[in-house]
Amino acid sequence: MFIDPITGNFYGYIPFGDIVFYLTDFSVIAFLVALFFTLVVYLTKPEKQLEAQINDFDKFNIVSLKELKIRRLMAIICGISTAFAMLTGDLFDYALFLAVIGISNIGIVSAVKKEWVLNAAYQYGIIAMISSLPLFGAAGLILAKTGTLSILELSKTAHDIFYQKIIYAVGMVGETGIAPFYAAKAEMFKAPGAPYILMIHLSSLLIIIRTAEILLSIH
Amino acid sequence: MDAILSIKYIIGALSYTLYAFIIGGLLLGFHRKIVARVQSRPGPPIIQYLIHTFKFYIKEITFPITAGNPLYLFVALMDIMVWMSALFVGVVFESSLLILIGLYVLQKIVEHGCGLSSGSPYGKLGGVRSVFSAAAEVPLFAVVGIIYVITHSLMIGDIINYQAINGPILFKLPFAAFAFFILLVSKAPKSPFGIVKDKCIVSGYLTEHFGTLESIVLISEAVAWFVLLWLFIALFIGPVLISSPILTLIGMVVLTFIISMICAITPLLTPNHSVMLQILIASLTVIDLLYRVIH
Numbered sequence: 001m002f003i004d005p006i007t008g009n010f011y012g013y014i015p016f017g018d019i020v021f022y023l024t025d026f027s028v029i030a031f032l033v034a035l036f037f038t039l040v041v042y043l044t045k046p047e048k049q050l051e052a053q054i055n056d057f058d059k060f061n062i063v064s065l066k067e068l069k070i071r072r073l074m075a076i077i078c079g080i081s082t083a084f085a086m087l088t089g090d091l092f093d094y095a096l097f098l099a100v101i102g103i104s105n106i107g108i109v110s111a112v113k114k115e116w117v118l119n120a121a122y123q124y125g126i127i128a129m130i131s132s133l134p135l136f137g138a139a140g141l142i143l144a145k146t147g148t149l150s151i152l153e154l155s156k157t158a159h160d161i162f163y164q165k166i167i168y169a170v171g172m173v174g175e176t177g178i179a180p181f182y183a184a185k186a187e188m189f190k191a192p193g194a195p196y197i198l199m200i201h202l203s204s205l206l207i208i209i210r211t212a213e214i215l216l217s218i219h
Numbered sequence: 220m221d222a223i224l225s226i227k228y229i230i231g232a233l234s235y236t237l238y239a240f241i242i243g244g245l246l247l248g249f250h251r252k253i254v255a256r257v258q259s260r261p262g263p264p265i266i267q268y269l270i271h272t273f274k275f276y277i278k279e280i281t282f283p284i285t286a287g288n289p290l291y292l293f294v295a296l297m298d299i300m301v302w303m304s305a306l307f308v309g310v311v312f313e314s315s316l317l318i319l320i321g322l323y324v325l326q327k328i329v330e331h332g333c334g335l336s337s338g339s340p341y342g343k344l345g346g347v348r349s350v351f352s353a354a355a356e357v358p359l360f361a362v363v364g365i366i367y368v369i370t371h372s373l374m375i376g377d378i379i380n381y382q383a384i385n386g387p388i389l390f391k392l393p394f395a396a397f398a399f400f401i402l403l404v405s406k407a408p409k410s411p412f413g414i415v416k417d418k419c420i421v422s423g424y425l426t427e428h429f430g431t432l433e434s435i436v437l438i439s440e441a442v443a444w445f446v447l448l449w450l451f452i453a454l455f456i457g458p459v460l461i462s463s464p465i466l467t468l469i470g471m472v473v474l475t476f477i478i479s480m481i482c483a484i485t486p487l488l489t490p491n492h493s494v495m496l497q498i499l500i501a502s503l504t505v506i507d508l509l510y511r512v513i514h
Contacts, residue, residue: 006315006372007315008315008318008374025318029318041290044290047285047290047291047338049340049343060338162512189335189347189350194290194336195290201350202328205324205328206321216364216367
């Protein structure tokens with residue numbers, strides 16, 4: 001198996017409809033990390049951000065219960081999607097998980113009633129939407145060229161899909177809002193509600209590594 | 220019999236962690252000494268880092284009223300979990316480089332989480348700067364790709380074996396080695412890229428983590444320094460140094476000395492310049508990767 005020298009030991013796969021999960025050293029560790037973080041996010045109360053005031057006492061930025069509930073729900077959806085994106089062995093399902101992560105990331109910040117945070121969420125949302133075209137388009141092109149979307153199948157023999165892989169990577173970069181799209185996402189990280197904001201960061205980082213694994217595995 | 224064997228393994232693992240902590244701590248103390256000497260100061264003794272860690276460890280734990288718990292507590296514990304895992308996955312089992320990179324990026328989560336969960340404006344700024352400086356990790360992915368193109372494996376053991384046959388990768392991939400070296404520089408204390416712990420934001424993301432929690436973070440930073448230096452030596456110099464613990468130690472001391480000199484003679488960059496420089500190096504590394512893939 002071509003996956004072994006990249007991700008560590010291959011333990012087998014779980015046929016689950018058309019979503020085939022496979023277990024390797026990497027995917028199991030990443031899956032557990034994502035789930036564990038989701039649990040921590042569920043249990044953590046948001047911090048009270050201290051904000052300096054001119055000619056007045058410093059004030060706390062408190063996340064209201066109503067806001068907390070929707071943001072926590074979105075963070076949990078994001079965490080679960082990230083966890084299963086670590087396990088999936090299908091390029092299309094992976095793209096779907098990525099899209100859900102993108103939507104839930106916008107959801108996490110869109111409940112914050114601050115203009116600059118909403119602006120950042122809006123800009124990031126536009127980039128995420130635009131990026132879904134190369135992401136799903138690349139998956140479609142790979143299917144058209146090779147006849148399969150299974151990472152396990154694509155890793156077995158060479159298919160000459162270098163440019164499709166680049167388009168797929170471009171889709172991932174936009175969908176997770178990493179460099180050079182920081183400009184849109186950066187302001188989101190200043191919003192109060194540490195556990196939920198942290199989930200946006202965690203999902204992006206795990207997705208980048210998983211994408212690197214997929215792009216190195218299929219060829 | 221199995222129970223005795225398990226206990227033996229646990230004691231072995233803890234001893235190795237202690238070894239990594241002491242070596243990492245001494246190297247960070249050495250780093251501080253070199254920086255001080257270059258700046259014409261006597262500097263603290265080399266064991267100062269270890270003394271600090273011990274001192275903080277026996278202080279009481281208090282929580283700021285602004286903190287979001289249990290995340291505030293958990294991120295510090297997670298830091299040590301991340302680097303102990305990296306120590307065993309990388310140094311002991313020589314497993315996949317991808318897992319190690321995954322653990323390395325979790326360090327970003329720790330920095331971001333430490334800063335945000337405390338509720339302090341300084342911590343928040345440190346955490347947000349940590350997110351910006353994630354550009355330093357992009358070369359890491361490109362380096363992983365370049366190494367894979369050459370060795371056709373990401374297992375650290377395989378990469379070391381490749382170098383045993385073909386010689387150190389350092390001479391074949393000088394730019395990848397340089398990019399990884401810049402990553403080491405950016406992790407060093409008083410680094411020109413150290414915007415997350417800039418003194419103008421007090422101690423950055425660590426401002427509100429004090430006492431025992433700070434001590435835990437210090438322990439993990441010492442282990443992190445050991446792991447990162449080991450990784451550089453293993454990936455780019457290979458069995459020439461890595462096969463002997465003494466030679467590995469000498470290699471770590473030399474690397475720390477070079478990094479200390481760089482840190483001592485360069486000023487702290489502004490956040491914008493730091494990120495721009497890291498993105499420049501990242502772009503060049505990605506171009507190098509694409510060139511090697513196409514040819």
